[in-house]
Amino acid sequence: MPVFDLRELDRPIIGAPMAGGPSTPELAAAVTDAGGLGFLAAGYRSPGNLEDQLGRVRELTAGPVGVNLFVPDSLEPDPEDVARYSNSLRAEASALGVEVGAARNDDDGWHAKLELVLDARPEVVSFTFGCPESRVLATLAQAGILPMVTVTTGEEAQQAVAAGARALAVQGPDAGGHRGAFDQRTIPTDRPLADTLTEIRSQTAVPLAAGGGVSGPDDVVRLLGLGADAVQVGTLLLTADEAGTNPLHRAALTDGRFAETSLTRAYTGRFARGLTNRFIREHADAPAGYPHLHYVTAPLRAAAITAGDADIAHLWAGTGFASARPEPAAAMVERLSPTR
Structure with a gap:
């Protein structure tokens, strides 16, 4: 069955899933309706709460949406x-x-959430903190859902594609929030995103979303020029009007203290x-x-x-946090998108 293709987005911007509150149905819908791909973050949510969020985002937009799951460790x-x-x-x-x-230790409702997304059929399901078993990725693809895996190195990318990932989110060292490395014991690489993206692009033809430290449209153009098919933006969206970011976090990003x-x-x-x-x-x-x-x-x-x-x-934040400013998510997606 055909799955969603990141290269079909009207604007090559993906709203990074941000667990713990910032990702909301309203934010996901706003990014999608602006021509990008909005995401819900399933991490730390109960299956019932995630189900409610999926229902709400479907009420808000008829466009494509993604859901991000944490792979148990x-x-x-x-x-x-x-x-x-x-x-x-x-x-x-x-x-x-x-x-x-x-x-x-717990598995963050892993099995229940997998069943939920298979039933709800969002266009994309992405994974962080590891690569699921091949059968999980294959089951999603057979259901018409694009299985996407977050990677931080060329080796992880090869492992994910071999397991059946149909797209990769390539996370650079400047990204805010958790690193998506498969092995949490490993000290994260500080290799520039540009180098890792170029390496992975030379290894595979699957669609790539690249992110980490994005501060403006020039970064988007640069990453697209290096082989990314879309650019994933997280920190800038923390101050979007539709984000669920708590007031303390919002202020810390913009008040100049840090x-x-x-x-x-x-x-x-x-x-x-x-x-x-x-x-x-x-x-x-x-x-x-x-x-x-x-x-x-x-x-x-x-x-x-x-x-x-x-x-x-x-106070999660990527290195481009100084460019964050309060505005509607749609305005941000438009501002970041290259003219075609």
């Missing part, structure tokens, strides 16, 4: 490392009036890029251990957001 970190890190956060948690969370971003495992045990605040600087020793550490720090992060404490809250 079997890594079990050293319990002593996790306990040591948890204990180091207790004073911080107490000052916020909460307790450190209990570390645990000058740089850093990669950190401090919040979730998986490397992610965010605005460099005190919490990131003071917890550079956080061990690998996603999603275990995600649950450990969840109460602190929630309390910090409620308290408006930007020194503790996680």
Whole structure:
């Protein structure tokens, strides 16, 4: 059965899925209706909540939409490392009036969400944190859904295509939020996105979406010229009118307080890029251990957001964050798109 082709987009802009609240049906629909491809982020949502979001986005747009799923990770970190890190956060948690969370592993509703997308039939289903089994990708393609895998290296790209990925999201080191590397224990490469994209383009003919550090239309033109079929934009969309970004995060992106971003495992045990605040600087020793550490720090992060404490809250952002500004998502898609 034919699947959706990224090369058919009216505008080569993909709204990156941003789990934890920023991705909303309204944002996805706005990006799609502007000629791009909007995404819902299934991560951290219950299957029931995701089902509601899919229903809502179908009410808002008749155009193509995507859904992003987290691939479960079997890594079990050293319990002593996790306990040591948890204990180091207790004073911080107490000052916020909460307790450190209990570390645990789960699959983020993996099987239920797979069944849900097979039933709902979004045009695209993408995967982050690994490559699913070949049978998963094949089942999606047979249902007419484009299976897309996030990759950060040429080796990961080869593995994903061999498994049956029909498109790749090539994530560069400047991207905000979590790195999509298959192995969370590996220190992320700082190889420029341009080099990785060029390598992957030479390896495969499948459609490629490239993203990471996009700050304006010149970046879009450059990535398209290097072989990308579309450009994935995340950080800039955090300040879109339709995004569900919390007020603290929105302000931090635009008020000029923060000058740089850093990669950190401090919040979730998986490397992610965010605005460099005190919490990131003071917890550079956080061990690998996603999603275990995600649950450990969840109460602190929630309390910090409620308290408006930007020194503790996680403030995901790519290196192009200084170009973020409040505006409708449609205006952003139009502004970033090259003239044809």
